[in-house]
Amino acid sequence: MVAKSKGRKTAKASNNAATAQGWRAQTRMIHGGVLRSDFKETAEAIYLTSGYVYESAEEAEAAFANTKPRFVYSRFSNPTVQMFETRMAELERAEAARATASGMAAVFAALMCQLKAGDRVVSSDALFGSCQYVIAEILPRFGIETVLVDGRDLDAWRKALTKRTTAVFLESPSNPGLRIVDLAAVADLAHGAGASVIVDNVFATPLLQRPLELGADLVVYSATKHIDGQGRALGGVVLGTQKFVAEKLQPFLRHTGPSLSPMNAWLLLKGLETLELRLGQQCSHAKTLAEFLGQQGKIETALYPGLKSHPQHKLAMRQMKAGGSLVTFVVKGGKPGAFRFLNALKLILISNNLGDAKSLVTHPATTTHQRLTPEARAAQGITDGMVRLSVGLEDLADLEEDLAQALKAV
Numbered sequence: 001m002v003a004k005s006k007g008r009k010t011a012k013a014s015n016n017a018a019t020a021q022g023w024r025a026q027t028r029m030i031h032g033g034v035l036r037s038d039f040k041e042t043a044e045a046i047y048l049t050s051g052y053v054y055e056s057a058e059e060a061e062a063a064f065a066n067t068k069p070r071f072v073y074s075r076f077s078n079p080t081v082q083m084f085e086t087r088m089a090e091l092e093r094a095e096a097a098r099a100t101a102s103g104m105a106a107v108f109a110a111l112m113c114q115l116k117a118g119d120r121v122v123s124s125d126a127l128f129g130s131c132q133y134v135i136a137e138i139l140p141r142f143g144i145e146t147v148l149v150d151g152r153d154l155d156a157w158r159k160a161l162t163k164r165t166t167a168v169f170l171e172s173p174s175n176p177g178l179r180i181v182d183l184a185a186v187a188d189l190a191h192g193a194g195a196s197v198i199v200d201n202v203f204a205t206p207l208l209q210r211p212l213e214l215g216a217d218l219v220v221y222s223a224t225k226h227i228d229g230q231g232r233a234l235g236g237v238v239l240g241t242q243k244f245v246a247e248k249l250q251p252f253l254r255h256t257g258p259s260l261s262p263m264n265a266w267l268l269l270k271g272l273e274t275l276e277l278r279l280g281q282q283c284s285h286a287k288t289l290a291e292f293l294g295q296q297g298k299i300e301t302a303l304y305p306g307l308k309s310h311p312q313h314k315l316a317m318r319q320m321k322a323g324g325s326l327v328t329f330v331v332k333g334g335k336p337g338a339f340r341f342l343n344a345l346k347l348i349l350i351s352n353n354l355g356d357a358k359s360l361v362t363h364p365a366t367t368t369h370q371r372l373t374p375e376a377r378a379a380q381g382i383t384d385g386m387v388r389l390s391v392g393l394e395d396l397a398d399l400e401e402d403l404a405q406a407l408k409a410v
């Protein structure tokens with residue numbers, strides 16, 4: 001599409017993509033993928049265009065025959081979106097990436113682009129509500145067999161993967177129970193069954209966990225979360241090999257159209273520039289707040305993968321660099337106790353979103369996971385007293401004071 005400069009550390013002028021060879025993550029998040037126009041702008045340009053023009057009918061013919069790679073239509077490629085895709089691929093150290101309009105569009109495309117009637121999918125049961133809906137409700141309508149297992153249980157994976165399987169889907173840490181799946185072990189078992197492994201890495205982010213290095217084949221993100229990080233834009237991304245993206249994913253996206261808008265791609269590019277700084281503070285504050293919550297009499301349990309008290313702490317720390325920005329805890333008194341706590345918060349906002357600069361609390365049983373049966377919620381460990389806290393960028397003392405005063409209302 002656009003010529004890449006060869007291993008240079010500076011973005012070559014005018015229409016050449018900067019390459020991130022040799023750069024560390026923080027630098028890749030700022031310079032990766034830049035396509036600088038002849039105007040030599042510092043910030044990435046927003047190409048708000050749906051189409052592109054051709055010098056001649058022959059050029060249009062060549063573009064559609066794919067003999068002259070170039071931008072053709074923004075449903076399938078756009079320079080601002082491409083900058084985001086390249087930057088994400090460089091950050092994840094993936095061969096290729098394709099952006100989508102939301103995280104769910106990324107999840108659905110990653111699955112549907114490779115599945116057909118008669119195929120089989122094995123998935124961990126602890127999933128974000130909409131992912132659970134796609135796996136358990138939508139895929140079976142198309143004649144795809146789906147099997148849900150307790151993602152923490154390697155024997156359950158082993159048993160489910162004795163049959164030939166097309167895809168394995170999982171989330172680690174899971175939303176909201178912060179359950180951890182042994183990525184390397186499950187990838188091994190999945191490959192033995194002929195399955196490609198898709199990891200929803202939203203809670204870990206590309207900075208804390210790199211599933212491709214642990215054996216996964218595809219990584220998906222809701223870029224709406226930490227990647228934007230400021231609650232402004234929906235977006236998603238799928239990362240994998242060049243071959244998979246070119247042969248399976250790109251045709252699916254091109255012809256079904258869940259495209260990321262160039263405006264949102266630009267916001268996500270800007271979000272990436274501060275991801276490491278934001279996440280570093282969020283992880284550190286989340287750990288402190290999890291310790292604080294664990295000591296409060298009105299709280300039954302506080303879960304945080306970065307603390308020894310988490311039942312899978314060792315595994316979490318083997319595959320993650322830090323515990324993340326989310327803390328999940330159970331307030332005494334079930335739903336009434338949790339609601340009293342949420343309603344008494346003065347600073348922390350009630351919202352089903354996460355990964356924002358603003359700290360947000362969610363009551364999963366009545367919101368993100370409301371649609372599940374009580375039994376399915378119980379299988380995921382989601383109780384009526386469970387609260388998910390997404391730690392933002394506020395002053396730590398203000399957050400601790402707000403939690404403490406709200407617990408008095410429980």
Ligand SMILES: Cc1ncc(COP(=O)(O)O)c(C=O)c1O
Binds near residue numbers: 104222
């Ligand atoms: C783990 C996980 N995956 C996927 C999604 C879906 O992302 P989006 O809301 O961008 O569609 C979410 C949203 O909360 C999530 O938490």
